[in-house]
Each structure stands twice: as structure tokens, then as C-alpha cells.
Amino acid sequence: METIRGVLLDIDGVLHVSMQPIEGAAEALRWLEQQGYRYAFVTNTTTMARPTLAQRLQAIGLPVSAEQLITAPVATAAYLRHAYPGKRCWLLSKGDTAADFAGVELVEPGSSGAEHVDVVVIGGAEELLSYENMNRAFRLLMAGADLVAMHKNLYWRVSDGLRLDSGPFVSALELASDKQAVIIGKPERAFFAEAVRLLGTEPEETLMVGDDLVNDVQGARRAGLRALLVCTGKHGPDTPLLRECPPEERPEALLPSVAALPDYLAGQS
Incomplete structure (x- = not known):
């Protein structure tokens, strides 16, 4: 299995719920930075422009810059300009x-x-x-x-x-x-392909961290990425969708929250 070099993180349900930060989320992001991982944030959030969303996340203590945000509106606008x-x-x-x-x-x-x-x-x-x-x-x-x-x-x-x-x-x-x-947005293959391209990694060395089994995990796996499911948002270990999920589209692990991500990655190296 390829070494993980890049990490994509969903935001709502992974880093915060109703703008209340998940305990340990900020520390996990700083750890990724210190360890030299390439990482970005992929979100289907559609109600805020990138600078606005970055400011909101920074205000609750999450170190997120506008340049790290890959949003559904940005991807949709790019599609409309082209098509x-x-x-x-x-x-x-x-x-x-x-x-x-x-x-x-x-x-x-x-x-x-x-x-x-x-x-x-x-x-x-x-x-x-x-x-x-x-x-x-x-x-x-x-x-x-x-x-x-x-x-x-x-x-x-x-x-x-x-x-x-x-x-x-x-x-x-x-x-x-x-x-x-x-x-345009998750779980479409093109969305994940663009995110990986922006990271400068290969799909097989990129890990998606999400709370949505369908849009985050299955979408990423179909695009050739690895994927984890955190249990702080939409789906958890008891969701019927997990039992019905084909083996090739299942998360490689379930984490209680993103706070456990550093230990998981450290165990992969």
C-alpha cells in the first residue's frame, strides 16, 4: 500500500458541527502541517464564498486558509465557464x-x-x-x-x-x-480528481477524511483514493449504509473523530 502523502478533509461534521469545533480538530491540522503532509479541505458547503468560509473557520480556532478550500461553488463556476x-x-x-x-x-x-x-x-x-x-x-x-x-x-x-x-x-x-x-461536487469523480491535482499527489497516496459514507468515502474510493470515516457527523458505525457498502468502497478505518487522525497516520508510516 502506498505511503500517504496527501490528506483531504471534509469540513462540516469533521472539523465542526454547527460551527462548534470538534475537540482536537485544530491540533490535528497543526500536526499535519508540522509533519509535512500536503492537505486541503473539500466541501459541498455552498452558502459561503471561500474567503468568508475561511474567516468563519478561523474565528472558531481552525487554521484554514481560503487557498486550501476546494468548494462546490468554485468547482461549479469553473464548469460553467468551460461548458x-x-x-x-x-x-x-x-x-x-x-x-x-x-x-x-x-x-x-x-x-x-x-x-x-x-x-x-x-x-x-x-x-x-x-x-x-x-x-x-x-x-x-x-x-x-x-x-x-x-x-x-x-x-x-x-x-x-x-x-x-x-x-x-x-x-x-x-x-x-x-x-x-x-x-459537480462530491461524490463526483471529477471533483476528487481536481482536488488531488491541486494537492500535487497521486490518488493512491491521498487519504480522504469524511463523515459522509456516500459523498466522502465512497466518492473518494471510486476515484482511487484511500478513505477514513469519522463518527462525529452524518454517519457512524451503526449506519445501515455501512453494512450495505461494497468492500472496495468501504472506509479503511473508522475513527471516533478527526482528533485520532495523527495517531492513525503515525501508525501507517
């Missing part, structure tokens, strides 16, 4: 992520949705996924627009429990419009 140059895009996403879409023509359709739009882009819209906006997106798709989604997550964990994500809404639009969305 739809000069096309009109309606971005339905909460927060300041529009700042990541420099070079993409963003438009706001009227209440009827009658204005021409080439692409409907769905991010982490939360309360913006109202009936009115979903119906507007549906009408635009029926009028010829394509559908692009930053991810298809079903739910995530916050301090008071699980919360519905945008994936079910994307599926509803696919079903109603009979169109297939292009999905």
Missing part, C-alpha cells in the same frame, strides 16, 4: 457564493420565469427552495434551460439534529422536467 461560456445562468443558492462566479453571467428571472435562461444552477438554497422558486426553475427547464447542481446531498447534521439538503429538490426537478442534472 457554458457567455450563457445566462440563474443561480439559486443562499449566501455570498456569487462572489465565486466571476466570469459567469448571472441573471434573475422574473416571477413568471419567462425571461431566457440557459442554465438553472442549484446550490445550498435552504429556505430559498420555496414552491415559487421551484416552480420558476421547473418552468425554465421546460423552456429549454439545462440543470446544474453543486451537489445532491440529501441531508446534513446540525446541533439540533439532521437537516434536509438540496438533493431531494434537485431530484424533484429532474423528475418533473425529465432532465438529468449535471452534478
Whole structure:
């Protein structure tokens, strides 16, 4: 087995839950730095631009820079610039992520949705996924627009429990419009390939650390990476998904939290 040289870490559920840092997370990141590992953060978080997210994480004591963040909005914007140059895009996403879409023509359709739009882009819209906006997106798709989604997550964990994500809404639009969305973020193979490229490592020497068995672990394994599951977020040792997971897509270990990562890596060397 290849020596691990690079580490990719999910953020929500791995480093913090509802912006409350996981005990030992900051120390684990500093250990990676001291030991010379190449590492970055890969996240389907879609409600904050990279500088905003970095500032929020720094404010709770996590040493994360904007340059280390590989986010679904950044990857989506890169895809739109390449696949739809000069096309009109309606971005339905909460927060300041529009700042990541420099070079993409963003438009706001009227209440009827009658204005021409080439692409409907769905991010982490939360309360913006109202009936009115979903119906507007549906009408635009029926009028010829394509559908692009930053991810298809079903739910995530916050301090008071699980919360519905945008994936079910994307599926509803696919079903109603009979169109297939292009999905950009985790667990897509291209997302992990880009992250590994930015790290400057090979997939087989890169470890993904996540709390989501499907988006983090299985996505990484399908892209040729190694993967660990931490039990502080969405999935843990009792999740039925783990029992159903094919052997080649299972995590190589389950850790109680990211705080145990240094000991795990030290045992691999």
C-alpha cells in the first residue's frame, strides 16, 4: 500500500458541527502541517464564498486558509465557464457564493420565469427552495434551460439534529422536467480528481477524511483514493449504509473523530 502523502478533509461534521469545533480538530491540522503532509479541505458547503468560509473557520480556532478550500461553488463556476461560456445562468443558492462566479453571467428571472435562461444552477438554497422558486426553475427547464447542481446531498447534521439538503429538490426537478442534472461536487469523480491535482499527489497516496459514507468515502474510493470515516457527523458505525457498502468502497478505518487522525497516520508510516 502506498505511503500517504496527501490528506483531504471534509469540513462540516469533521472539523465542526454547527460551527462548534470538534475537540482536537485544530491540533490535528497543526500536526499535519508540522509533519509535512500536503492537505486541503473539500466541501459541498455552498452558502459561503471561500474567503468568508475561511474567516468563519478561523474565528472558531481552525487554521484554514481560503487557498486550501476546494468548494462546490468554485468547482461549479469553473464548469460553467468551460461548458457554458457567455450563457445566462440563474443561480439559486443562499449566501455570498456569487462572489465565486466571476466570469459567469448571472441573471434573475422574473416571477413568471419567462425571461431566457440557459442554465438553472442549484446550490445550498435552504429556505430559498420555496414552491415559487421551484416552480420558476421547473418552468425554465421546460423552456429549454439545462440543470446544474453543486451537489445532491440529501441531508446534513446540525446541533439540533439532521437537516434536509438540496438533493431531494434537485431530484424533484429532474423528475418533473425529465432532465438529468449535471452534478459537480462530491461524490463526483471529477471533483476528487481536481482536488488531488491541486494537492500535487497521486490518488493512491491521498487519504480522504469524511463523515459522509456516500459523498466522502465512497466518492473518494471510486476515484482511487484511500478513505477514513469519522463518527462525529452524518454517519457512524451503526449506519445501515455501512453494512450495505461494497468492500472496495468501504472506509479503511473508522475513527471516533478527526482528533485520532495523527495517531492513525503515525501508525501507517
